[in-house]
Amino acid sequence: MKGNHMKAVKLSAIVLAGGLLLAGCSSSGDEAANANANANANAGSEASGNQAASGNEAANEDNPSIEQLAPLAEQEGKLSSVGMPDSWANWKDTWADLKSKYKIEHTDTDMSSAEELAKFEAEKNSPPDIGDVGIAFGPLAEEKGLTMKYKTPFWDEIPDWAKDDDGDWIVGYTGSISFLCNNTLVDQCPTSWADVKAGAYKVAVGDVTKAAQAQHAVLAAALAFGGDEKNLQPGLDFFAELAKRERISKVEPSVPNIQKGEVEVALLWDFNALGYRDQIDAAKFDVHIPSEGSVISGYATVINANSKNPNAAKLARAYILSDEGQINLAKGYARPIRDSVKLPDDVSSKLIGGEEYANAKPIQDFKAWENALKELPNAWLEQVQANVK
Incomplete structure (x- = not known):
């Protein structure tokens, strides 16, 4: 777990700039793309370099x-990160690749x-040298003058909502709020908010007063x-109605x-839900993105403006x-930000189908979300928690 991000503050520290992720990358929790055809999933580092150089944006000095x-990175030979532990979003394989391909030693x-x-x-x-933060923290890092600009050759494939215009921060992977359902306890697992409303089971939301994952729900x-x-x-x-019907779980x-x-049913970031499912027993759980709508958030890399190993960080x-x-x-279980990447069958089969993300939307106004989060805890306590039994 990324310090506990996977729970709440980092994929909302991903979203709170004070708050995703969330389920976030580390200890505090924090936001959407689908994975589809076109690139060679087994391309080697040379192919990646060629693709990068000839891709969407011509390589240049900047x-x-x-x-x-x-x-240049091999000459530096090392890279230090924060909030990017081996166990979070399978960072370990990326660090292993950087060591084997480019002789870069990594610490986190x-x-x-x-x-x-x-x-x-x-x-x-x-x-x-580099960090992985909930998307709302990217603009904050830029405002504080903490970031180094670097767009990468894949710039044009990154959705506008998922990058800073100058490359001060770029989302690498996303998460969306999903339903995790124990199908041994629930007769019909939900695929929509309407299904939840029509059900008789209890829904576990988490602590909306402080957990970004729950706030994003x-x-x-x-x-x-x-x-x-x-x-x-x-x-x-919606949740107040469930609470009045004694359907909000205290667990x-x-x-x-x-x-x-x-x-019985939990609201979780999709990568958490999928990871929990496979960790416990994949046959016992269903995971779906609510069909009427959900929120998609992401984690962004920020390169330290004072990095001693800037080429390794880039x-x-x-x-x-x-x-x-x-x-x-x-x-x-993190969803790639680049749609063009073709995932191996054994990897894509563990993720939710891209069609389920049709109505998952990113946050458009982070300042408004930050302000809303200041009011949400009290509103939840008064309108929802007060009716939980």
């Missing part, structure tokens, strides 16, 4: 290709998105019923509780966005 970066310190930026700010003499419901980050009331109304949707059969970002890097992330 945005060098993998081939151009490789000898796991922490939340907010902690990452604090470390960038405080440690100028021996700073970390409210936003997901709001989006499904006509609201947005400026108007969470439709989502609050935290954690692996131990799910494993013990104490959770190479790492480029590799993360390469076919091989995107496949590595998908092996950890």
Whole structure:
């Protein structure tokens, strides 16, 4: 777990700039793309370099290709990251590739998105080179002057919502709020919010007062019923109705509780839900994206403006966005940001079909979301939690 991001603050520290992910990359929790055809899933590092150099944007001095970066990064020979532990989103395979292909030794310190930026700010003499933060923390890092610009050769394939216009931050993988259902406890597992409303089981949401994953669940419901980050009331109304019908579970949707059969249906980031499913027993669980609507968020790499190994950091970002890097992330259930990457069958078969993401929407106004998060805890306590029994 990324410091606990997988739970809540980093894929919303991914979203809170104070708050995804969420289920986030590390300890605090934090946001959408589908994986489809066209690139060679087994391409080697040379192919990646060629693809990068001849791809969407010509390599130049400001945005060098993998081939151009490789000898410079090898000279530096090391890379330090924060919030990118081996166990999170299968980072271990990417670090292993950077070592075997480019002789780069890697170290990581796991922490939340907010902690990452604090470390960038405080440690100028021996700073970390790169971090992975909830998307809302990307603009914050840029505002603070903590980031180094680098677009990578895959720039044109990254959706506008998932990148800064100058390359100060770029989302590498996404997460969307999903339903995890124990099909041994529920007669008909939900694929829509309407299914949930019509059911008789309890729904585990998590702690909306502090967990980004749970907060995004409210936003997901709001989006499904006509609201947005400026108007969470439709989502609050949905959960308030469930609470009045005694259908909000008091149980935290954690692996131990799910494993013990104490959770019937849970609202989780898709990568968490899929990981929990396979960790416990894939045959017992169904995972779906709500058909009427959900929220999609992501984690973004930020390269430290004071990095001592800037070429290794840029190479790492480029590799993360390469076919091989995107496949590595998908092996950890994180959804690649690049649609063109063709995932191996054994990897894609473990993910949710791309068609289910048709109504998953990214946050459009992070300032509005940040403001909404200031009000959400009290609104949840008054409108929903007060009716939970």
